[in-house]
Amino acid sequence: MTAAKPYLTGHYTPAVDEITATGLTVEGTLPPELTGRLVRNSHNPKPGITPTHWFKGSGMVHGIRLRDGRAEWYRNRWVRTPALDGAPYLTEHGPDLTASTAGTHVIEHAGRLLALSEANLPFELTPELETVGAYDFAGTLRTAMTAHPKVDPATGELHFFGSSPLPPYLTHHVADASGAIVHSAEVPGASAALKHDFAITRHHVVFVEGSVTFDPAEHSGIPYGWDDEQPARIGVMPRGADGAGRIRWYPVEPGSLLHAANAYEDERGRIVLEGPAVDREGFVLSWNWWVGAPGRGAEPTTASRTRRWVIDPAAGTVAECTVDDLATEFPTINEDLLGAEHRYQYAVSFPDSDGLGGYGVVKYDRTTGERRIHEVGDARMPSEAVFVPAAGATREDDGYLLTVVSDLKQDASRLLVLDASGLGQLAAVHLPRRVTAGIHGSWIPDTAH
Numbered sequence: 001m002t003a004a005k006p007y008l009t010g011h012y013t014p015a016v017d018e019i020t021a022t023g024l025t026v027e028g029t030l031p032p033e034l035t036g037r038l039v040r041n042s043h044n045p046k047p048g049i050t051p052t053h054w055f056k057g058s059g060m061v062h063g064i065r066l067r068d069g070r071a072e073w074y075r076n077r078w079v080r081t082p083a084l085d086g087a088p089y090l091t092e093h094g095p096d097l098t099a100s101t102a103g104t105h106v107i108e109h110a111g112r113l114l115a116l117s118e119a120n121l122p123f124e125l126t127p128e129l130e131t132v133g134a135y136d137f138a139g140t141l142r143t144a145m146t147a148h149p150k151v152d153p154a155t156g157e158l159h160f161f162g163s164s165p166l167p168p169y170l171t172h173h174v175a176d177a178s179g180a181i182v183h184s185a186e187v188p189g190a191s192a193a194l195k196h197d198f199a200i201t202r203h204h205v206v207f208v209e210g211s212v213t214f215d216p217a218e219h220s221g222i223p224y225g226w227d228d229e230q231p232a233r234i235g236v237m238p239r240g241a242d243g244a245g246r247i248r249w250y251p252v253e254p255g256s257l258l259h260a261a262n263a264y265e266d267e268r269g270r271i272v273l274e275g276p277a278v279d280r281e282g283f284v285l286s287w288n289w290w291v292g293a294p295g296r297g298a299e300p301t302t303a304s305r306t307r308r309w310v311i312d313p314a315a316g317t318v319a320e321c322t323v324d325d326l327a328t329e330f331p332t333i334n335e336d337l338l339g340a341e342h343r344y345q346y347a348v349s350f351p352d353s354d355g356l357g358g359y360g361v362v363k364y365d366r367t368t369g370e371r372r373i374h375e376v377g378d379a380r381m382p383s384e385a386v387f388v389p390a391a392g393a394t395r396e397d398d399g400y401l402l403t404v405v406s407d408l409k410q411d412a413s414r415l416l417v418l419d420a421s422g423l424g425q426l427a428a429v430h431l432p433r434r435v436t437a438g439i440h441g442s443w444i445p446d447t448a449h
């Protein structure tokens, strides 16, 4: 008998059913202004299904409804896509963009709640997390949609891209604040390199092609792998209708950036991009966990470390460095600063590649260089810490971090509300089940409607 895949055990043990619970117990004081829903996605295959890669597990969305200092409900629902029932992605007619796990992220734009997986169309959900169906922006989206779209805080526009291992490799889209796609353009010079995330600045769209690219010989179900021959590059494309033709690709050191924390233009017009990145060894470490390779423990580890690229368009150069040696992932910021220079960045800190250290929520002050960690405790794992600004906030870190913690010892989960300024715990919402550790999520305030 083979050992259980690590992504189906421990913190990642899938939920076996869907439940709804109301009137949740709250420890501490929930800020009444936190009125809305925290929604979070995870790979959660149905009982009896063992995906060949963590990313192949069907998506399950967990939602927690807060209102006026109370925690009204928790519910979890599978995203009902054709893939949940086994429909293949590749068909005799080509890729089926509706055959999605829809298990990577969940966002809201223009009143639509969308579960995302990067090779597919989004799946629309109701506010109570029931599946409506695949959403193609009223027939105007004909590519896949990244799981990491970006809202421009100045305009409310949603920037996103569709990437594919076959041409067209990369298409940039912009949906306006009402949800209508107003711009789509194929991006010249892109390759089949994996593009999981990207960034926008005030004047540019920043694409990242690392050393991980399409590999049809990779049989885990996710046909990508590290390739030393794949040139790592950053593409800087002016925003606007004619920007695609003016993109410039800058060579960078080999590596792989899964998530961008942020990008911005500095006072000298240089583009600064930051996010946790891995080298070849770090990529293999993560990949082996994602595919359940023998010899890896159940606890996920990562070797990704925050890296900074400074691109100088005038000089045509890129300076890059690793800015911290702590292993982190799931970078977040106050998204009011998305595309502008941010002072504070948050992330989940991981045990190191030897499994030492615990999980925590980390806060970086990029001005003072201070790093602060909220340790979540033994056998506990936090999910991505979502920043929510306080009402009437005057400081960038005046707000809250929301994270769902999986607790193996108690076989339970809590939603922690941390003060984003000092990382102290303000409240803990007792959830009626242990929530499968997972990936990305969003806070959707009622004021978004």
Ligand SMILES: [Fe+2]
Residues within 6 Å of the ligand: 104, 147, 148, 196, 258, 259, 440
């Ligand atoms: Fe992601």
